[in-house]
Amino acid sequence: MNLIINAELCEPPSEISCFRDITLYAKIFVFEDVLVQCPLGTRSIYWKWLKTHGAHDFISQLIKETEIEKGFKIASKKANININRISCENVSFIISSMSNMKKKGKR
Numbered sequence: 001m002n003l004i005i006n007a008e009l010c011e012p013p014s015e016i017s018c019f020r021d022i023t024l025y026a027k028i029f030v031f032e033d034v035l036v037q038c039p040l041g042t043r044s045i046y047w048k049w050l051k052t053h054g055a056h057d058f059i060s061q062l063i064k065e066t067e068i069e070k071g072f073k074i075a076s077k078k079a080n081i082n083i084n085r086i087s088c089e090n091v092s093f094i095i096s097s098m099s100n101m102k103k104k105g106k107r
Contacts, residue, residue: 002071003031003098007038007046007062009074014085016053022074022086023058025095030102031072033060040064072101 003026010019023034036059038046043062050056063069073079074086074094081097083090 001031001101002033002035002060002069003027004035004037004063004069004071004073004075006073006075006079007036007042008076009083009086010036010046010050010055013087015087016055018086018088018091020055020057021091022094023055026098027058027060030098033071034058035060035069035071036062037065037067037069037075038062040066072098 003023005019005023010016027034036046036050043064047056047062050059072081074081074083076082076084081094083094086094
């Protein structure tokens with residue numbers, strides 16, 4: 001199963017270190033792939049941002065908004081976890097939600 005994170009959640013006001021923690025946990029313990037879903041024409045910009053800030057290690061692929069992928073989604077709307085940013089305040093909630101998925105056997 002995939003974890004799909006909306007690309008806007010890797011940029012401020014999200015904390016890049018917390019974004020990296022989420023992707024590390026997801027890739028190592030819960031999901032097969034971690035995908036970052038980008039608006040059309042922005043994949044190279046987001047890749048450069050992630051690479052410059054050392055947050056690309058656990059990203060499997062950057063996908064376009066128009067690409068349909070099944071998986072557990074983190075975004076600001078229409079997702080399994082609806083959040084506006086990834087920060088120290090919500091990292092444990094996100095990890096807990098992903099862990100619950102694994103316990104339910106939906107890997």
